[in-house]
Amino acid sequence: MESYIQQVQIKEIKESSVQLYIDFMDTQNRIVGAHITENSATGEYVTLNIRESIPGTATTARVYIILRSKSAGAMGNVVVDNARFEYVTK
Secondary structure, eight states, rough: EEEEEEEEEEEHHHHHEEEEEEEEEESSEEEEEEEEEEEEESEEEEEEEEEEOOOOTOOEEEEEEEEESSSOOOOOEEESSOOEEEEOOO
């Protein structure tokens, strides 16, 4: 089991969430898996943490930090400063 960690500061949010989204691709750039976590707490920096296994055929990954709307009136203000993708195998 591996962990993927990113910290973001959610300054303001309404009817939306911040997601850490990871797509895993094989050697032919086909998506072979995806992991997602989200948070909508405001204030200090929050940790977005995914604890899942990497698909066996994955050779690369794309990491996204997304402000995801949940309704037509959604909004948010998010700070992503010095983004770091951390892979932990504990």
